[in-house]
Amino acid sequence: MATVNEIISGIESKMEKSVAALRVDLASLRAGRATPSLLEKVMVDYYGSPTPVTQVASVTVPEPRMIVIQPWEKNILKDIEKAIMKSDLGLNPNSDGICIRLNLPQLTEERRKDLVKVVHKKAEEYRVVVRNLRRDANDAIKKTEKAKEITEDEAKKGTEKVQKLTDKVMKEIDAAAANKEKEVMEV
Template sequence: MANEVIEKAKDNMKKSIAVFQKELGGIRAGVANASLLDGIKVNYYGVPTPLTQMSSVSIPEARVLMVTPYDKSTLDDIEHAILASDLGITPANDGTVIRIVIPQLTGERRQEIAKQVGKLAEKGKIAVRNVRRDAMDTLKRQEKDGDITEDEQRSLEKQVQKVTDDATKEIDKLADQKSQEITQG
């Protein structure tokens, strides 16, 4: 039962890291990346629909995204959704596809994005620490209920802390890689 607590904590920490990675994928680093458009919802017949379900996104050049809608009548809706997003990019609608040129990042903008990565990393670490807290509380409760001994509790808490440290290091590593990618351009 006590090992279940550690396994559950590991699993939840992996999920926290996966969420962090997904959020990192949505950060613009000066190169075209189809995941930039993942969070965009298009108003399709009154229903907010993910852009990726309504069109295919390709990368014909290093800094160009091309959105090809499955239904050509949705071009204007897709264009409006991209404009309304917080990406800060302007789509070009040529009547059949939408081209999005990813502008070169300025030094100042790179610093802002690097700070954003830091904030996301901190959010990820907080999620990991919350998982640790829940696991520690569960272990304390089990010890209090007599399910495990005090020595077992201490040993398991050390294991939980090690898993937490590993997850935190992984988040730091991913954040550093993304920051390098952004600042190197």
């Protein structure tokens, strides 16, 4: 069986990965400002395997509301266009045969409110993940206590450490969600 510190360090790394994953998810949400991270989840069929657009083309942001995608191979231009059309970004690609331009329209108030709801939903999904990790850590601590590998005091201190860690990670999740909400609501 693992010691309390091993259990906590394992859970801590999983919780930090959850926060990092949330930040990546939130970055891919369109907030009215053009950013290459919007295209991270858009997959192109590249020689039979799904590949992110950012790995088959250079993605630049020449203006605050425009993304320019220049594929490294001209023959995948149409595939990139199709992938963008299929994505949930709601953008229409404009191609000139060499590159694709994506113009991001101004977000309506209704769309902004919908995006804020999506931000809250994603944040709650990650809170659930963190709570499940906390439960798993506490269960592991209880098992080691029942196996007489640690004392009751060590188990109590361990669960307190897990709770402090959980609280810290929850604050990070809340901060990331609040930052994205602020970004979405800026006009």
